[in-house]
Every structure is written in structure tokens, then in C-alpha cells.
Amino acid sequence: MLKFEIDNLKEAVKENPDALNLVNNFANKASELNDFIYPDGYTGVIENPIITFVNNCAKLYVLALTEQKLKKDLKSLEEKRNETNASEIDKQIEEVNTSLSLATEGVNKCAANINNSRNYINKNIADLEDEKKVSAQNKFKELDDMRGQLLAHKFEKKENEDYENMSKEELIEKLKEALEEKKKQEEKNAELEQRLEQLEQFKEEQAKKKDKSILSKLKNGFKTIKKKVVKAKNFVVNAAKNHKVATVAILTAVAAAGIIGSCVVYNTPLAIPARIVSALWQPLHHIGLGAPLHSINNFLVGVLGNGSFNNVSGVWTIGSKVVNNMNMAEVILGNMAGAGILYAAGRGIFKGVKKGVKWIKGKRKKEKEQEDNENEYADEEEFLRTLSDEKLAEFIKTLEEILSAGKVPEEYNQYSIEELNDIYNIALAEQGARGIVDGVLNNMTEEECEQILKYLKDKIETWDKENTQSIGVKIGGVDYMFIEKEKAIETYQKIEEVYNNKFGGRAR
Amino acid sequence: MKKGQIITLEDNEKYLLLMDTMQEGHKFFYANKLTDDEKTTSEYEYFEETVEDGDTYMGIVMDEEIKEFLHTVFTTDLLETALDIESGNINLEDDNQDNNQD
Incomplete structure (x- = not known):
């Protein structure tokens, strides 16, 4: 009843x-x-x-x-x-x-x-x-x-x-x-309804995949290597039994650890096994059976570029951003392109979306090689961090000129044009993370101030509603990308201050 | 066979049956290969179960299309499980829950 x-x-x-x-x-x-x-x-x-x-x-x-x-x-x-x-x-x-x-x-x-x-x-x-x-x-x-x-x-x-x-x-x-x-x-x-819709969507996609070819194979036969089952017994994990954790939790975690590898091969959302990590982290770690969850995380962290995972809190950090909201992680991890975006966002590279996707695809074939590439720009990143704001802006401008000309000058001949483009994106991300440079502000015209203030105001106001991941804007001739709302607000306030001081703060 | 069982095949390979599904009259399993001392490994297989003359056989699915299809089925099942855990429909402290899910 x-x-x-x-x-x-x-x-x-x-x-x-x-x-x-x-x-x-x-x-x-x-x-x-x-x-x-x-x-x-x-x-x-x-x-x-x-x-x-x-x-x-x-x-x-x-x-x-x-x-x-x-x-x-x-x-x-x-x-x-x-x-x-x-x-x-x-x-x-x-x-x-x-x-x-x-x-x-x-x-x-x-x-x-x-x-x-x-x-x-x-x-x-x-x-x-x-x-x-x-x-x-x-x-x-x-x-x-x-x-x-x-x-x-x-x-x-x-x-x-x-x-x-x-x-x-x-x-x-x-x-x-x-x-x-x-x-x-x-x-x-x-x-829950939203999640149910998500599930329904996957079911629809699954039904679509069950096309004529699959149905025909299921009906007429398909290739298998048959082996006789000589023994079967129930799976018992004493640790689970002692701690009264459902067997289904362990089976699900082990399954998710296997499925996640195939997600890349078959281009299906990584968010699903990622969600299992979130759901099972506490109970399985409590009884020392978190190994399959660790393997999922290691995989995700690898896929996500410079991501890391806190084993105690169960919180992901991607680049400088803490992704402690599972929904947000899901939006990003929702599909392969999303994984690419996350890779790009992790590095703060707005323009790097395509590169991120390409990177993911390349990973399928050459994972080892890709790991090496991951560290390829470590020295450059470190170098960029040591530059002053002005020097960084100058360096970005130089790179823009090189990229615009499409030819590598002699002093940079250890890099290809593609590599310089990567470094340019990393430099932009570094600049975006630091915030706007005063020198740039002083170069702004009244009209430019007004346009950017209007643009930023609109983006900031709709940031949460539209689940914005990042915004790109050219300020004083320099490209900036903001992956944090707070940085965008801070920049807005700085420009507003300049606008008020320099141009008398006329009504926009 | 049912999920949650460890099976030993005729060549002495052991597998843990993780998930199952019925598709057009075929019963499939997603399974993890185990070591001799029954530890999990990073090898996974999709099996089709058949019964002939009272003996049970597991067929390792070799067809790529069928494998891809099964992957989508099991991934969707995984999402459903995650939702069930989050909404409390699966009680992780109840070891009988597994049987209820069958």
C-alpha cells in the first residue's frame, strides 16, 4: 500500500x-x-x-x-x-x-x-x-x-x-x-524533469542508432566468438558487504570505468560516466573501493587538458577554474565538442575550440604523443607569467603581426606558425586572467568605451541566465577573453571609471 | 546468467557481468575481464548469451556496428542509474537493491 x-x-x-x-x-x-x-x-x-x-x-x-x-x-x-x-x-x-x-x-x-x-x-x-x-x-x-x-x-x-x-x-x-x-x-x-528530458533524448538517439542495419544484423546474425560457460557464481565483495554498500554501486562504477573509454571512440557524452563518479564517490571511497572511479577521473583529467581532481572533496579544477558544479561540468562535458571547449577554456583559449576538438580526436590515435604535447608549452606559459602587463601586451601585439603576415621571423624560427598561434592564444588567456591593462584603457576612445560598456553590461546581466562559459571582447585593440563573470565585472568597472573621469561620464 | 555474476569460460578466462540488456530477443552483457584471483582489469567485452542443449555460451561480440549500438544502450542505462542514485531510487546502503534492479 x-x-x-x-x-x-x-x-x-x-x-x-x-x-x-x-x-x-x-x-x-x-x-x-x-x-x-x-x-x-x-x-x-x-x-x-x-x-x-x-x-x-x-x-x-x-x-x-x-x-x-x-x-x-x-x-x-x-x-x-x-x-x-x-x-x-x-x-x-x-x-x-x-x-x-x-x-x-x-x-x-x-x-x-x-x-x-x-x-x-x-x-x-x-x-x-x-x-x-x-x-x-x-x-x-x-x-x-x-x-x-x-x-x-x-x-x-x-x-x-x-x-x-x-x-x-x-x-x-x-x-x-x-x-x-x-x-x-x-x-x-x-x-529531475530536466534530467529526465536528457535521458529521453539519449533514448531517442539510441533508438535512432538502432537503424535497419542493426536490426538486420540482430535478426540475421552477427559475428561472435562463442565460448562455453563452465562456472558461474555471485560476485561478493566483503568490504561492500561489511559496509552495507549495494553491489550495484560497485558494478556501476566498474562499468562506467569501461564505458568512458568507448565514449571517446563512439563520440558519446563523457558527462554520463562523470556523473557516476559524482554519485558514487563518497560511498565507494568510504569502503576503499574507489579504484574504478579514480580510473575515470584520471581519464577525464587527461581529456580535459590541465584539469585536476581533489580526491578528498571530489571537486574538479580545470585550468584556474574550480568546476564544483556538476551541472556546469555536464554542460561542458555534454559532447565531444564540449570536451574540446573545456580543454580550450581550461587553458583560457576562446579561439581554441576547434583546436580542442582536434586535440580530442587526435587523442584517440596518439594518446602518448598527445601527453607530450600537453607539456609542450609549459616553458612558454611560465615565461608569459613572468612578463609585466605592458610586456605581455607588447608580446601579444608582436605575435598578432607575425600571424597576420603568416611568416615566422628569424628570431622565432624554433616555432612553426601553428605553434606561434597556440602561444598567442595562451598569451591572450594569460592577459584575460590578469584583467585589463591600464595602458590599454588610456588608449580607448569615448565611442569605444560606450560600445564596450554596453556590450559587457549586456553579457554580465545575462551571464547566469544564458549559462555563459566565456566572452571575448576587443578592448583598445587587444583581444581579451573572460572565463569568469567577476573578471568581466571588474573590467566593466574599470572602463566605467575611465569613461567617467576622461569623458565626463555622460549618460550612455 | 545475470549481472553481478562472475563467469568462468572454457578457456579459464573469468569475467564479471556488469550490465545486461535484451535487444530483439538477444541477451547482451557488458563485462569486465578478471584476473585469476578475480581482480578487475582494464579489459571489457560485450557478450551475447545463448543457451544450447542446456549449456550456456557467451559470444564475444565482434561486429563493430553492434558494439557501437550496445555502447549507446549501456551508456543510456548508466545515465538512468546515475539519475536513480541522485533521486534516491537506488539506496546505496541496501545490498539487496542489486537484486531489485534485475
């Missing part, structure tokens, strides 16, 4: 035996439907939609009852308004109106949740085998009809003592609590 949160509803209709009976029948019918649709237990990603459906129905009725009571209060107060102290009554009317709008909002949210869960239930029913589908549809229709009957019953009862006796303050408090709880639940649901 499922457990539902319908005690408040039972309390609300306790004076009406028919309605109370209906509430109990409603819950029983929902449990019956649950057992029918999910005979082996519900294993979905979001909360069981049947539970959500019943709980929201219950909440909706309680809130609707409150709403009804408040409307009645409001009417009564408006009638009194002409008879007594108008200002005192106005205050009360305002309070009731506030409560009423909270109640109405709650009712609407519950109704929306009921619709969502109804859609999920219908979707799960549609996935059933044909012979069960019709029965499940009928059972759900009965449940939905009972919801309507319940509503009718509730409103037949004219008064509800509990709510009648509640003060407005108590009602408001109750409503606020209910809404707060609803809000939390909605946020959780929204996050």
Missing part, C-alpha cells in the same frame, strides 16, 4: 462521512493502480507520479476549501465596512485578500502538478504491454472520476469547523507553509 499525504484532507472532510469514505477509496484505488502499472515497484527517475497525483489532489482540495472560506470572510468584511471603522476593516480586507491570492496561487499550482502527473501516468500506461494497457487506462479513468466526485462532495459541505475556527493569521501561516513546501517540491521536480 502506498503512503499518501492526505491526512489534512481527511481532517478537512471528517465531518462528512461520505466524503471521508471517498477519500479512503480514492487512496486505495491509487494504490491498486500503482501495483498494476508497476508490479515490480516503481523505478522511475521522478517521484512516483501516482503519489504526486494523489498528494496534489489532496492539497488542492484543502487549499480550495481555504479559498472558499476566505472568500466568505471577504464578503462578510465588505458588508461590515459601511457599519464600523472603515480603516480597520480595510486593513482586514487587505490581509484576507493577501491570503486569498496565496490560496488561489496554491490551487493553481496543485492543478498544474495534477496535470503533469496525469501526463506521466498516461505515458507510463502507454509503455505497458498491449494486454495490460486497456485495463490500466480504465483503472486510471476510475481514479480520475473519483477525484471529480470528491470535489463535488467537498463543496456540498457548507461549513468546515476547522477552517471556520482558524484565525486569519493561522490560515496565512498554514498557506505559507504549504506554498513553501510546494515551491521546494517544484524546484526538485523541475530539476
Whole structure:
């Protein structure tokens, strides 16, 4: 039997035996439907939609009852308004109106949740085998009809003592609590729904890959090397058993360690095994079985360029950036191109996206060689870090001239033009990480200040909303790339200061 | 066979069955090769299970297309597992959970 949160509803209709009976029948019918649709237990990603459906129905009725009571209060107060102290009554009317709008909002949210869960239930029913589908549809229709009957019953009862006796303050408090709880639940649901969508998307992609060629092979046969199984036994890890960690955790971690290598070969998202690391890090490390997770991390860190992983905190650092938000890491790791971007972003190279992707592809073939390349610019990076801001800007300008001419001058003849381009990108990243140089600011014209301020303002304001990873901007003839919002804000403030001081801070 | 089992093949190679899937009537496994003393290795195989005259056989899948397809299936399953762990549908402290997932 499922457990539902319908005690408040039972309390609300306790004076009406028919309605109370209906509430109990409603819950029983929902449990019956649950057992029918999910005979082996519900294993979905979001909360069981049947539970959500019943709980929201219950909440909706309680809130609707409150709403009804408040409307009645409001009417009564408006009638009194002409008879007594108008200002005192106005205050009360305002309070009731506030409560009423909270109640109405709650009712609407519950109704929306009921619709969502109804859609999920219908979707799960549609996935059933044909012979069960019709029965499940009928059972759900009965449940939905009972919801309507319940509503009718509730409103037949004219008064509800509990709510009648509640003060407005108590009602408001109750409503606020209910809404707060609803809000939390909605946020959780929204996050899970987003992930569910992601899963659905992968399933669709998977279905697409099951094309005619695969189906034909599955039907007509495919090449295997057959070997007889001479012995089989259950996998038992004493450490896991002693610490009561599910075997599934170990199997999943070992599987993820293998899958991640194939992700590069088959061009599928690295974020999925990465997520397993995040989910299993604590329990498996606790019992000393983190080896497969370490192998995943070592792999990712290799793929991500100059990334590193803190074994204690489970936090990734990529370049100078701490990627402690799994969602952010996922966005970046979502696909191979994303991995390339992360490689580029890790080095602070905005223009290096293509290079990053190319690097990833090259890694498949020549991993060892690639490791060597990883350290290829270590000396140059160190050299760039030692330069003053002015010298760095000068060096970048020189490199721009070389790249623009497309010819390597004699003093740089130990490098190819491609290598100089790499160094140029590394230098830009170094400059972006330091922030804007005063010399550059002084060279800016009024018009340029205005344009850049407008551009930066827009980008900063939408940074979070658009999940911005980096922005590139030319300031005083110098390319900058910001991979941190704070740096962009700091630069904006510096330019604004120059603008105000130098040009009188006219309205933009 | 079911996931969570260690199988020994006729050539004495041992594998740990990690994940399984049914596709068009074929049962496939993703498996990790084990050392003689049953330690995990970095070698993985996709197997097709068949039963003939009461004997079970594991066929190492050699077809690249089928392997790529199985990779997408198991990767998707992995994501589903990650979501289940995150949403609390898989209780990592319950060792019977594995059986429930079968």
C-alpha cells in the first residue's frame, strides 16, 4: 500500500462521512493502480507520479476549501465596512485578500502538478504491454472520476469547523507553509524533469542508432566468438558487504570505468560516466573501493587538458577554474565538442575550440604523443607569467603581426606558425586572467568605451541566465577573453571609471 | 546468467557481468575481464548469451556496428542509474537493491 499525504484532507472532510469514505477509496484505488502499472515497484527517475497525483489532489482540495472560506470572510468584511471603522476593516480586507491570492496561487499550482502527473501516468500506461494497457487506462479513468466526485462532495459541505475556527493569521501561516513546501517540491521536480528530458533524448538517439542495419544484423546474425560457460557464481565483495554498500554501486562504477573509454571512440557524452563518479564517490571511497572511479577521473583529467581532481572533496579544477558544479561540468562535458571547449577554456583559449576538438580526436590515435604535447608549452606559459602587463601586451601585439603576415621571423624560427598561434592564444588567456591593462584603457576612445560598456553590461546581466562559459571582447585593440563573470565585472568597472573621469561620464 | 555474476569460460578466462540488456530477443552483457584471483582489469567485452542443449555460451561480440549500438544502450542505462542514485531510487546502503534492479 502506498503512503499518501492526505491526512489534512481527511481532517478537512471528517465531518462528512461520505466524503471521508471517498477519500479512503480514492487512496486505495491509487494504490491498486500503482501495483498494476508497476508490479515490480516503481523505478522511475521522478517521484512516483501516482503519489504526486494523489498528494496534489489532496492539497488542492484543502487549499480550495481555504479559498472558499476566505472568500466568505471577504464578503462578510465588505458588508461590515459601511457599519464600523472603515480603516480597520480595510486593513482586514487587505490581509484576507493577501491570503486569498496565496490560496488561489496554491490551487493553481496543485492543478498544474495534477496535470503533469496525469501526463506521466498516461505515458507510463502507454509503455505497458498491449494486454495490460486497456485495463490500466480504465483503472486510471476510475481514479480520475473519483477525484471529480470528491470535489463535488467537498463543496456540498457548507461549513468546515476547522477552517471556520482558524484565525486569519493561522490560515496565512498554514498557506505559507504549504506554498513553501510546494515551491521546494517544484524546484526538485523541475530539476529531475530536466534530467529526465536528457535521458529521453539519449533514448531517442539510441533508438535512432538502432537503424535497419542493426536490426538486420540482430535478426540475421552477427559475428561472435562463442565460448562455453563452465562456472558461474555471485560476485561478493566483503568490504561492500561489511559496509552495507549495494553491489550495484560497485558494478556501476566498474562499468562506467569501461564505458568512458568507448565514449571517446563512439563520440558519446563523457558527462554520463562523470556523473557516476559524482554519485558514487563518497560511498565507494568510504569502503576503499574507489579504484574504478579514480580510473575515470584520471581519464577525464587527461581529456580535459590541465584539469585536476581533489580526491578528498571530489571537486574538479580545470585550468584556474574550480568546476564544483556538476551541472556546469555536464554542460561542458555534454559532447565531444564540449570536451574540446573545456580543454580550450581550461587553458583560457576562446579561439581554441576547434583546436580542442582536434586535440580530442587526435587523442584517440596518439594518446602518448598527445601527453607530450600537453607539456609542450609549459616553458612558454611560465615565461608569459613572468612578463609585466605592458610586456605581455607588447608580446601579444608582436605575435598578432607575425600571424597576420603568416611568416615566422628569424628570431622565432624554433616555432612553426601553428605553434606561434597556440602561444598567442595562451598569451591572450594569460592577459584575460590578469584583467585589463591600464595602458590599454588610456588608449580607448569615448565611442569605444560606450560600445564596450554596453556590450559587457549586456553579457554580465545575462551571464547566469544564458549559462555563459566565456566572452571575448576587443578592448583598445587587444583581444581579451573572460572565463569568469567577476573578471568581466571588474573590467566593466574599470572602463566605467575611465569613461567617467576622461569623458565626463555622460549618460550612455 | 545475470549481472553481478562472475563467469568462468572454457578457456579459464573469468569475467564479471556488469550490465545486461535484451535487444530483439538477444541477451547482451557488458563485462569486465578478471584476473585469476578475480581482480578487475582494464579489459571489457560485450557478450551475447545463448543457451544450447542446456549449456550456456557467451559470444564475444565482434561486429563493430553492434558494439557501437550496445555502447549507446549501456551508456543510456548508466545515465538512468546515475539519475536513480541522485533521486534516491537506488539506496546505496541496501545490498539487496542489486537484486531489485534485475
